[in-house]
Amino acid sequence: MRKRKVGILLYDYVDILDFSGPAEVLALTANNKVEQALSLYKKELLPTRPFEVYTIAETEVEIKTHSGIKVKPDYSIDNSPELDILIIPGGPLRAVQSIVKNSKIIDWIIKHENIDYICTVCTGAYILGETGLLDGKNATTHHLALKLLKDKYPKIQVLSDIKVVHDGNIISSGGVSSGINMALYLVEKIMGRATAERTCKTIEFTYH
Template sequence: MKTKRVGILIYDYVDVLDFTGPAEVLALTTKNKVEEALTLYKKELLPTKPFDVFTISETGKQIKTHSGIKVEPDFSFDNSPELDILIIPGGPLRAVQSMIKNKKIQEWIIKHKNSEYICSVCTGAYILGQTGLLNGKKATTHHLALKNLQEKYPEIQVVLGSKVIHDGKLITSGGVSSGIDMALYLVEQIMGESVAKRTAKTIEFAR
């Protein structure tokens, strides 16, 4: 299969696990056990990796995460490669509200509406919801934000009690660690259940 280009949006005060969880899952996914062993042994990922994962911010300048860790994005909106998959992580509601109000970010997400998959993690559903792409779709978010998401975006069919919701090409996940579940679900959709199970075992994650 052709390598899928996965762009992860990052911004000031984003939650670290929201984007590093999916990044690790997809980066460590391999086509077979031999490549898995080589990936875990070598310093660099194999050129045959199924997913090419990179981070993108609006300006390409260093961002500061919610926990204070500083991250240098791989690309800006102006120089990022074409995407097959877009992942929108969440953060504290104040940070998410800034993303909602940022028209350039909203327009950039809408520009990628024809990607194979657009995914949100946790409160990233608010950022995706503001684009209107979730209207009429089922979606989820952090359990403490479910009611507020439904009130803010009444056209979204907010689902309770599910970590991952897939509707069309949109995949949303609830809670910070659910980005790992979401990424493994993506692996299963694209590469099959056996590869997803092997990847989960590689990172010792109980689905």
């Protein structure tokens, strides 16, 4: 099975769990039980891991998360590697509205419309909504942002009371911790239920 390159978009005031949850799930997913065990003991992740996870921002300058913790992206959108999976995390309304107005980032997202998967966490759906890639598709977001998403992008079929929505090559998820569910769903789609369940045990998380 080929290794998937996963890029997680970062921006100022992004919510940490929105991106760190999926990052941890995918980074700690292994091809088999032996590799899974080794990943818990070695300092460095095994080169054979099925997902290689990067953080990407508009520039490589350190960003400040919603909680104030600072993170330095691995790449900028100008020098990032080609991706198989793009994850767009959410943040407070003012932060995602700023990204929606950033045509450089929006155009960069649109360029990825034909990759294996584009995934959103929480209000990251609001950012993806601006690209038009969600038009005519089912999607979800944080429960407090459902009406906002409907009103701003009426062509999106916004669903409530569901953690993960998959439509075409787009997977959206609800608020904050739902990004973990989304990443596990992604593991199941690509590698099978048994691998997703093994990853659940590794991170001690209950998956549906």
